[in-house]
Amino acid sequence: MKSVLIMCLVLSSIVGSLTVSAQDSETDAETGASEVTADFTHPDDLAESYDVIVIGAGGGGMAAAIAAKDAGSNVAIFEKMPILGGNTLKSSAGMNASESKFQEAEGIEDSNELFFEETMAGGHDTNDEELVHYLVDNSASAIEWLDSMGITLSSITTTGGMSVPRAHRPEDGSAIGGYLVDGLQRNVFEREIPTFVNANVTEILEEDGAVTGVQVNIEGNEHQVNAKAVIIATGGFGGNLEMVTDNNPDLEGFVTTNHEGATGDGLVMAQEVGAQLVDMDQIQIHPTVEQETSYLITEAVRGEGAILVNKEGERFFNELDTRDAVSQAILSQTDSSAYVIFDQALRGRVKAIDQYESMGLVKVGDTIEELATTIELDPEVLSQTLSIWNDSVANGTDDNFGRTTGMEIALEEAPFYAINIAPGIHHTMGGVKINTNAQVLNEADEAITGLYAAGEASGGVHGSNRIGGNAIADIIIFGRQAGEQSALFVN
Ligand SMILES: Cc1cc2nc3c(=O)[nH]c(=O)nc-3n(C[C@H](O)[C@H](O)[C@H](O)COP(=O)(O)OP(=O)(O)OC[C@H]3O[C@@H](n4cnc5c(N)ncnc54)[C@H](O)[C@@H]3O)c2cc1C
Known part of the structure; x- marks a missing residue:
C-alpha cells in the first residue's frame, strides 16, 4: 500500500x-x-x-x-x-x-x-x-x-x-x-x-x-x-x-x-x-473565553478553586453552577465580562495555565492588591473578596452564592493571577x-x-x-x- x-x-x-x-x-x-x-x-x-x-x-x-x-x-x-x-x-x-x-x-x-x-x-x-x-x-x-x-x-x-x-x-x-x-x-x-x-x-x-x-x-x-x-x-x-x-x-x-x-x-x-x-x-455559550483570542479558559481552573469577580472586584455567582447560568450571570455584569482569579498553588494543579501565560492572557501581582491595581480594580475590595472567599473555603460553606465544589483549597499563595473573560459560542x-x-x-x-x-x-x-x-x-x-x-x- x-x-x-x-x-x-x-x-x-x-x-x-x-x-x-x-x-x-x-x-x-x-x-x-x-x-x-x-x-x-x-x-x-x-x-x-x-x-x-x-x-x-x-x-x-x-x-x-x-x-x-x-x-x-x-x-x-x-x-x-x-x-x-x-x-x-x-x-x-x-x-x-x-x-x-x-x-x-x-x-x-x-x-x-x-x-x-x-x-x-x-x-x-x-x-x-x-x-x-x-x-x-x-x-x-x-x-x-x-x-x-x-x-x-x-x-x-x-x-x-x-x-x-x-x-x-x-x-x-x-x-x-x-x-x-x-x-x-x-x-x-x-x-x-x-x-x-x-x-x-x-x-x-x-x-x-x-x-x-x-x-x-x-x-x-x-x-x-x-x-x-x-x-x-x-x-x-x-x-x-x-x-x-x-x-x-x-x-x-x-x-x-x-x-x-x-x-x-x-x-x-x-x-x-x-x-x-x-x-x-x-447552542452553548461557554462562560470563560478570552475575547481577543477566542481562547477558552478551561473549567478546570474554576474546578480547582478559582473564583470569578466583576469589574467592581466582587464575586457575583456560584462559579461552578451550570454553564448557561454562569454565562448569563457574567453577561449581566459591567461590560458583560469578568475576571478569573487564582493563585500560584492553583497554577500548579492546572497545566493549561502555562499556555495562557505564554499567550499573554494572564495578569500577575505579587500581592492581591498589586494584582487589583494591574487590572484596574479597587485593591481594598478585591482583597476583601478574597478574604471572604478563603473564609468560605475554611468553613466549607459559601453563604453568599451556595458554591459547594472546587472549594477544597484556599487562594492564598502569592503571586496572584487574573484573566479577563466573557462568554463565547462553544458547543452545538x-x-x-x-x-x-x-x-x-x-x-x-x-x-x-x-x-x-x-x-x-x-x-x-x-x-x-x-x-x-x-x-x-x-x-x-x-x-x-x-x-x-x-x-x-x-x-
Ligand atoms: C476549546 C474547546 C474545549 C473543549 N473542552 C472540552 C472538554 O474539556 N470536555 C468535553 O467534554 N468537551 C469539550 N469540548 C467539546 C468537545 O471537544 C467536542 O464536542 C468534541 O470534541 C466533538 O468531537 P467530535 O468527534 O464529535 O467532532 P470533532 O472533534 O469536531 O471532529 C469532527 C471532524 O469532522 C471533520 N469534518 C467535518 N465535516 C466534514 C466533511 N464534510 N468531510 C470530512 N470531514 C469533515 C472536521 O474537520 C473534524 O475534524 C471542548 C470544545 C472546544 C471547542
Missing part, C-alpha cells in the same frame, strides 16, 4: 506546518505528543468500496473507526482538514465518567444514577433520557477501553453542575485534547485503517432508503465510494457563524472557541437523506437524532438503514445545556457504539 509516511512528533510538527490557531498547537505542546508515524493514506490507494465509511476524524470518528475495525469490518476514514482531531484537539477539562476505577482509587464516591440525574438537571430535563442512560452506564467501561489502548485518564477534576469529581484527564493534569487525539490517532494507524485527509465528503448516497456510500472530494478530485454503512462524525457547527445565528439569532456578535472545520456539513448531508434534526437552536447541542444503537432516525423515528452518527453531530444527549466533560464522554461512548453497531450490521 502506498502511503504518506511522516516520521515525526505527529501533533507538533503536523499542526505546526499548517495555518491553525495557536490553541491547537499549544494544546499539543501542553500534553506532549508522543513519537508516532503519521500514516495518512495516499489518494491513489482509495478503494471502490468499504464496509464502513467514517466521515470526520475527531474523537468520535476515530473511536468509531477503531471499534468498527476491531469488530472485523473493513473501515475507512475521510477527514476534510489536513490533520485529524477537530474540536476534540481543543478540548481541555476532561471526560466525565462515573463508577470508574480511577475514581475508586481516589476514594471518590459516585454512581451512574447520580451522574444521570446531574446530566439531566444540567440540560433542564430536556435531554433524551435513553441516550443519557446509555452514556452514564457505559462511561466507566469507556475509560477502561481508552486505558486498554494506552490512553490513561487517571487524574480527576470537577466541572460545573457536577457534585463530585468526575472529569477524567491525563495523569499530569494537562488538557485532555492533544493527549486523546494523539492516542486515538496512534491506534488508528496501528490498525492500518485507511485514513484520507483533505477529503471533503459532500453527499451521503442512498438507494431505496438504504445508505450506499459517499461522494468525496480528495485533494481536488471527485470520487464516489461505496459502503454498506456510513458513520457521520463530522462534529458540530459552532465554527459556522451563519448557521449559528440562523438557528439562534441572539448569538450575533459572539466569538467562537471552535475550529474552522466545525461547519455542520454532516447535519446538512444527513437531512438530505431524510434524517431528523433535534435541538438545533440549543443539537444535531442528527439517534437511538442508543447510534442509528440515525428519520422524521418518523425509524432508523435509516446503514446510517449511524456519533459525537457533536448528533443531538439529544445534552438537551438545552451541556455539562463540561460530557462531550468527550459522548463522542467516545457513542463513537464506539456506532463503530460496533455498524460492524454488526455489515457483517
Whole structure:
C-alpha cells in the first residue's frame, strides 16, 4: 500500500506546518505528543468500496473507526482538514465518567444514577433520557477501553453542575485534547485503517432508503465510494457563524472557541437523506473565553478553586453552577465580562495555565492588591473578596452564592493571577437524532438503514445545556457504539 509516511512528533510538527490557531498547537505542546508515524493514506490507494465509511476524524470518528475495525469490518476514514482531531484537539477539562476505577482509587464516591440525574438537571430535563442512560452506564467501561489502548485518564477534576469529581484527564493534569487525539490517532494507524485527509465528503448516497456510500472530494478530485454503512462524525457547527445565528439569532456578535472545520456539513448531508434534526437552536455559550483570542479558559481552573469577580472586584455567582447560568450571570455584569482569579498553588494543579501565560492572557501581582491595581480594580475590595472567599473555603460553606465544589483549597499563595473573560459560542447541542444503537432516525423515528452518527453531530444527549466533560464522554461512548453497531450490521 502506498502511503504518506511522516516520521515525526505527529501533533507538533503536523499542526505546526499548517495555518491553525495557536490553541491547537499549544494544546499539543501542553500534553506532549508522543513519537508516532503519521500514516495518512495516499489518494491513489482509495478503494471502490468499504464496509464502513467514517466521515470526520475527531474523537468520535476515530473511536468509531477503531471499534468498527476491531469488530472485523473493513473501515475507512475521510477527514476534510489536513490533520485529524477537530474540536476534540481543543478540548481541555476532561471526560466525565462515573463508577470508574480511577475514581475508586481516589476514594471518590459516585454512581451512574447520580451522574444521570446531574446530566439531566444540567440540560433542564430536556435531554433524551435513553441516550443519557446509555452514556452514564457505559462511561466507566469507556475509560477502561481508552486505558486498554494506552490512553490513561487517571487524574480527576470537577466541572460545573457536577457534585463530585468526575472529569477524567491525563495523569499530569494537562488538557485532555492533544493527549486523546494523539492516542486515538496512534491506534488508528496501528490498525492500518485507511485514513484520507483533505477529503471533503459532500453527499451521503442512498438507494431505496438504504445508505450506499459517499461522494468525496480528495485533494481536488471527485470520487464516489461505496459502503454498506456510513458513520457521520463530522462534529458540530459552532465554527459556522451563519448557521449559528440562523438557528439562534441572539448569538450575533459572539466569538467562537471552535475550529474552522466545525461547519455542520454532516447535519446538512444527513437531512438530505431524510434524517431528523433535534435541538438545533440549543447552542452553548461557554462562560470563560478570552475575547481577543477566542481562547477558552478551561473549567478546570474554576474546578480547582478559582473564583470569578466583576469589574467592581466582587464575586457575583456560584462559579461552578451550570454553564448557561454562569454565562448569563457574567453577561449581566459591567461590560458583560469578568475576571478569573487564582493563585500560584492553583497554577500548579492546572497545566493549561502555562499556555495562557505564554499567550499573554494572564495578569500577575505579587500581592492581591498589586494584582487589583494591574487590572484596574479597587485593591481594598478585591482583597476583601478574597478574604471572604478563603473564609468560605475554611468553613466549607459559601453563604453568599451556595458554591459547594472546587472549594477544597484556599487562594492564598502569592503571586496572584487574573484573566479577563466573557462568554463565547462553544458547543452545538443539537444535531442528527439517534437511538442508543447510534442509528440515525428519520422524521418518523425509524432508523435509516446503514446510517449511524456519533459525537457533536448528533443531538439529544445534552438537551438545552451541556455539562463540561460530557462531550468527550459522548463522542467516545457513542463513537464506539456506532463503530460496533455498524460492524454488526455489515457483517
Ligand atoms: C476549546 C474547546 C474545549 C473543549 N473542552 C472540552 C472538554 O474539556 N470536555 C468535553 O467534554 N468537551 C469539550 N469540548 C467539546 C468537545 O471537544 C467536542 O464536542 C468534541 O470534541 C466533538 O468531537 P467530535 O468527534 O464529535 O467532532 P470533532 O472533534 O469536531 O471532529 C469532527 C471532524 O469532522 C471533520 N469534518 C467535518 N465535516 C466534514 C466533511 N464534510 N468531510 C470530512 N470531514 C469533515 C472536521 O474537520 C473534524 O475534524 C471542548 C470544545 C472546544 C471547542
